Amino acid sequence: VSSLRHVVAYAPAGVVTLALGLATAVFRARPELHDMDLTLCTDTPGPVATDLGVPVLVRAGLRPLSRADLVLVLPAGGPNADPSPALRAALRRAHARGAVIGAHCAGVFTLAGTGLLEGRSATTHWQYAAALARRHPALDVRPEALYVDEGALVTGAGAAAGADLYLHLVRREHGAALANSLARLLVVPPHRSGDQQQYVELPVAADADGDRLAGTLAWARAHLPENLTIDELAAHAVMSRRSFIRHFQTATGTTPHQWLLHQRLDRAEQLLETTPWTVDEIAHRTGFGSAATLRERFGQRRGTSPGEYRRSFRREAPPRTDTGPTPD
DNA sequence: CGATCAGCCCGCCATT
DNA sequence: GAAATGGCGGGCTGAT
Numbered sequence A: 001v002s003s004l005r006h007v008v009a010y011a012p013a014g015v016v017t018l019a020l021g022l023a024t025a026v027f028r029a030r031p032e033l034h035d036m037d038l039t040l041c042t043d044t045p046g047p048v049a050t051d052l053g054v055p056v057l058v059r060a061g062l063r064p065l066s067r068a069d070l071v072l073v074l075p076a077g078g079p080n081a082d083p084s085p086a087l088r089a090a091l092r093r094a095h096a097r098g099a100v101i102g103a104h105c106a107g108v109f110t111l112a113g114t115g116l117l118e119g120r121s122a123t124t125h126w127q128y129a130a131a132l133a134r135r136h137p138a139l140d141v142r143p144e145a146l147y148v149d150e151g152a153l154v155t156g157a158g159a160a161a162g163a164d165l166y167l168h169l170v171r172r173e174h175g176a177a178l179a180n181s182l183a184r185l186l187v188v189p190p191h192r193s194g195d196q197q198q199y200v201e202l203p204v205a206a207d208a209d210g211d212r213l214a215g216t217l218a219w220a221r222a223h224l225p226e227n228l229t230i231d232e233l234a235a236h237a238v239m240s241r242r243s244f245i246r247h248f249q250t251a252t253g254t255t256p257h258q259w260l261l262h263q264r265l266d267r268a269e270q271l272l273e274t275t276p277w278t279v280d281e282i283a284h285r286t287g288f289g290s291a292a293t294l295r296e297r298f299g300q301r302r303g304t305s306p307g308e309y310r311r312s313f314r315r316e317a318p319p320r321t322d323t324g325p326t327p328d
Numbered sequence B: 001c002g003a004t005c006a007g008c009c010c011g012c013c014a015t016t
Numbered sequence C: 001g002a003a004a005t006g007g008c009g010g011g012c013t014g015a016t
Helices: A017-028 A063-067 A085-097 A107-113 A129-135 A161-174 A176-186 A208-222 A230-236 A241-252 A256-274 A279-285 A291-302 A306-316
Strands: A006-010 A037-041 A046-048 A056-058 A070-073 A100-104 A147-149 A153-156
Touching: A006 A017, A006 A063, A017 A037, A017 A161, A017 A176, A037 A056, A037 A063, A063 A085, A070 A085, A070 A107, A070 A161, A085 A100, A085 A107, A100 A107, A100 A161, A107 A129, A107 A153, A147 A161, A153 A161, A161 A176, A176 A256, A208 A230, A208 A241, A208 A256, A230 A241, A230 A256, A241 A256, A256 A279, A256 A291, A256 A306, A279 A291, A279 A306, A291 A306
Parallel strands: A006 A037, A006 A070, A070 A100, A100 A153
Antiparallel strands: A046 A056, A147 A153
């Protein structure tokens, strides 16, 4: 398993600057936290048009793709054009070499144009889903997914889902602790699972209800280790159980119980990575009734046991300390 | 692994 | 009348 050090972002003509910014923020913002480097590339080096009208100077052509561990195909303002023969070949070579390729929004069209997605599942912005399926009938388009992880090929939904996609990749390759730190810097939610609906109604500007719910979520997170019941949460939000569930779903896209489970697993993962505590200890500190239930749920999410996860995580990413220099 | 039981959650509907 | 609420019943999921 590679640790994805060299990240190369391909910027098409008319690149969406938000995506460019997100990629930079996630992979380049805090070099002291990780050992990844980000290189920008494009078809021919020079000024590249952006959706803002202001061009961006990209110094590299397609050559960096040949040494990329992770390739990000950035979206253009509309559905990306099919890749040029040179780009197509470079992406296919990267894939054959074992590189991971991620694309979201309009960028998925470029990736699909390489033929690599043939017969696989992918997602894109919901407005493009029909067009993508039409242009590439051999593709299983999942417009409801926030991102779809096919291992070496990962696709994401609309513009802001780029953050979800990138953070997912960081989490997958470098662990939840780093992903969470980066998310905290960006002030975005650390983890939204891929099968969550795209069109989640975000908790709109703080009206009374939004506050009550947000407050309850924060409170719940602070009390994760306790045996929280839905009735307790509802009581904290001063709502009936039924109304609470309804509000919760429109605001977050999941049910309270599912959300709690996610929070608990996220924290358990982080503790596995950053502490020497036993699985039993962690289970209790994260609100799982027993180590057995933690193992069960952990297996469903990650496909391995907590112990194995910790061991393989240690193997590829030697312990990071927040204070000391990295041994590299 | 399968049984059992508590608690979740969702459709339905009367009420506000 | 439209929209939100909350109680109820039961199918279902998850914990033990």
